[in-house]
Amino acid sequence: xxxxxxxxxxxxxxxxxxxxxxxxxxxxxxxxxxxxxxxxxxxxxxxxxxxxxxxxxxx
Amino acid sequence: xxxxxxxxxxxxxxxxxxxxxxxxxxxxxxxxxxxxxxxxxxxxxxxxxxxxxxxxxxxxxxxxxxxxxxxxxxxxxxxxxxxxxxxxxxxxxxxxxxxxxxxxxxxxxxxxxxxxxxxxxxxxxxxxxxxxxxxxxxxxxxxxxxxxxxxxxxxxxxxxxxxxxxxxxxxxxxxxxxxxxxxxxxxxxxxxxxxxxxxxxxxxxxxxxxxxxxxxxxxxxxxxxxxxxxxxxxxxxxxxxxxxxxxxxxxxxxxxxxxxxxxxxxxxxxxxxxxxxxxxxxxxxxxxxxxxxxxxxxxxxxxxxxxxxxxxxxxxxxxxxxxxxxxxxxx
Numbered sequence: 001x002x003x004x005x006x007x008x009x010x011x012x013x014x015x016x017x018x019x020x021x022x023x024x025x026x027x028x029x030x031x032x033x034x035x036x037x038x039x040x041x042x043x044x045x046x047x048x049x050x051x052x053x054x055x056x057x058x059x
Numbered sequence: 060x061x062x063x064x065x066x067x068x069x070x071x072x073x074x075x076x077x078x079x080x081x082x083x084x085x086x087x088x089x090x091x092x093x094x095x096x097x098x099x100x101x102x103x104x105x106x107x108x109x110x111x112x113x114x115x116x117x118x119x120x121x122x123x124x125x126x127x128x129x130x131x132x133x134x135x136x137x138x139x140x141x142x143x144x145x146x147x148x149x150x151x152x153x154x155x156x157x158x159x160x161x162x163x164x165x166x167x168x169x170x171x172x173x174x175x176x177x178x179x180x181x182x183x184x185x186x187x188x189x190x191x192x193x194x195x196x197x198x199x200x201x202x203x204x205x206x207x208x209x210x211x212x213x214x215x216x217x218x219x220x221x222x223x224x225x226x227x228x229x230x231x232x233x234x235x236x237x238x239x240x241x242x243x244x245x246x247x248x249x250x251x252x253x254x255x256x257x258x259x260x261x262x263x264x265x266x267x268x269x270x271x272x273x274x275x276x277x278x279x280x281x282x283x284x285x286x287x288x289x290x291x292x293x294x295x296x297x298x299x300x301x302x303x304x305x306x307x308x309x310x311x312x313x314x315x316x317x318x319x320x321x322x323x324x325x326x327x328x329x330x331x332x333x334x335x336x337x338x339x340x341x342x343x344x345x346x347x348x349x350x351x352x353x354x355x356x357x358x359x360x361x362x363x364x365x366x367x368x369x370x371x372x373x374x375x376x377x378x379x380x381x382x383x384x385x386x387x388x389x390x
Binding site: 039 | 117118119120123142143144146148152155156159160163299337338358359360361362363364365369
């Protein structure tokens with residue numbers, strides 16, 4: 001993982017513990033591999049986030 | 060000087076009348092040590108005028124992001140540097156979302172789109188989606204698709220839409236600080252059309268957007284004037300990239316005072332926990348609100364953020380001895 005799924009910054013750039021907390025309450029918006037903004041769909045009991053280059057993650 | 064809770068006991072609890080704006084300001088200014096007493100009264104009002112049942116609803120975003128409006132709290136506006144990208148849900152996914160919602164015991168399923176108002180493409184998608192849901196799922200269908208024309212209101216009635224959501228969002232005096240691309244009056248007009256067409260009106264707002272105590276009371280009485288069937292109460296969840304992204308979270312005490320005040324303003328309405336409650340109130344506050352005037356919940360996820368596990372809410376309702384309202388087809 002290179003980028004934070006919440007803020008899109010590099011995982012080594014700063015402390016992302018707040019981002020990690022927020023990711024408990026919202027899906028990732030940035031691809032962890034390339035930091036592209038993902039297409040995110042939230043449904044009542046789950047979510048999916050799709051990066052055009054690196055595919056889909058679900059939660 | 061007469062105590063405001065004493066006045067509320069006579070006026071709201073015994074007579075079923077809403078509290079005035081002036082008295083709501085007093086309620087919202089009560090000190091923290093009086094919050095338990097306030098919540099107890101609001102709960103008594105809810106039990107007396109609404110009963111113990113809780114209405115459970117699930118919501119889904121049919122069209123996410125790319126909205127032309129500039130509601131300053133919303134991550135779906137195309138006018139801000141929000142990380143939310145535009146996406147449409149397809150019909151099978153919509154039906155699956157309705158099934159997931161029905162499995163929780165919910166009686167309501169609300170289809171939402173981030174738009175100023177529905178265009179023909181959206182109307183067609185909604186019509187097809189409603190038909191598909193009605194064929195497979197036993198649940199009341201509500202919609203929240205922005206501002207409507209009279210012809211669109213009539214179309215939704217004909218489609219069998221049971222309830223329409225259109226929030227005032229903020230008090231009239233604060234509205235220009237929240238939205239500049241449409242007016243409070245335009246929202247009001249859609250609400251009136253919905254109500255007059257015989258659909259149930261769902262109309263609420265957000266608190267914690269920087270409004271004053273007086274403006275919170277003002278919003279409550281303006282909502283009361285519309286006589287909505289349901290009032291969803293949202294607590295601002297500051298979204299990155301929006302003008303309110305750096306706003307501090309509302310305190311849980313203020314949130315609880317607001318819940319109780321809204322119940323005292325509208326003793327007969329369905330008062331629903333909507334977005335932001337997990338962040339603002341947490342588990343303990345969620346319980347306190349249900350024992351302080353709230354009688355409806357959105358279970359599961361929201362439009363762009365995640366909610367608590369639906370089972371946690373269902374278990375909590377069972378623990379509190381609050382039965383889930385059963386499905387009733389009203390139209």
